Amino acid sequence: MHQLTQQLNFIWELDRLKAVYRQALVQSDGNRRENSAEHSWHISLTAHILHDYAEESVDISRVTKMLLIHDIVEIDAGDTFAFAEQTKLDEQEAKEMQAANRLFGLLPDAQFQQVKALWMEFEEAKTADARFAKAMDRILPLLQNMRNQGDSWARHSVKKSQVIARNKYLMNLAPQLWNYVCEQIDIAVQMGWLQDE
């Protein structure tokens, strides 16, 4: 197939991420569920705004691309709540790998390899770029829950330790943001939005 045709088919397929709905609510739009496409936009921009808090060297261009692509696999695999049971999360991981191969595989081969490698780097969260990207994907839902009376935390009886574990990428990478997150978690416990165990 012609290279441009492959690329345009991929771009068109992306439209479907606008139909994948997450647990978070969009307060400014009547508390409807948030979709993964607008979420991806929001965290990509969040990364730009908070970039200077990273105390390790972080390539914002790579981070942004990771964040733009990180949820595409949900077109096939759907969104699983971050605090689901471990067996569900393991199943989700296998589904997402298949999804990555089918969806990124719509691209010409060189781009397929490049995008898939970047997605894997995000998933593995070992490099500073990937850890910063993960941190942005996690700090925004915290901000959303704090502004919305605990929202998905409260609805799903989430524990303090689970939120700390999800945000741990910030600890050494961006200590000032990590301190902010810890303060917010303490407030959430006081308000009864998070369970203290």
Added chain:
Amino acid sequence: MHQLTQQLNFIWELDRLKAVYRQALVQSDGNRRENSAEHSWHISLTAHILHDYAEESVDISRVTKMLLIHDIVEIDAGDTFAFAEQTKLDEQEAKEMQAANRLFGLLPDAQFQQVKALWMEFEEAKTADARFAKAMDRILPLLQNMRNQGDSWARHSVKKSQVIARNKYLMNLAPQLWNYVCEQIDIAVQMGWLQDE
């Protein structure tokens, strides 16, 4: 105000772009209206996928940031249909400048200046980066209309010459994409989706 507080207030304010609805429809989600946040995600990723077609030097990192921020002003100014009357478009321009000052003004001063300058560069569309960004913002609606029986073109009796004028940024910058756009416009006229004058 503390710098982080200002930044988090800005990031939170961004949530409102998810409630600004455009003319384009999301086919994969029951043909509901598309919002400007998910649109911004889609064109940012489109820029990455089509970057290699640019025949002038284009900094994809700057282009992406432009596309992530370009519609934020719509939080205050709303979305105006691309093919509205000129007086409406002029009014919109004034409203968007006010919006840029209020919204980007939520950020600490150095970031405010930087983000506003980048938004102005996009609006003026003189640099190669800005022209490529504009081109991405325009090629995607074309793709959406072509996949959806002419959609907003047909509903608003849009003319062929108007669509050509909107996509002209591609002409010298990415000739292969420009040729594709011209072919699609001819098909749209044949199908009766665009008016030939």
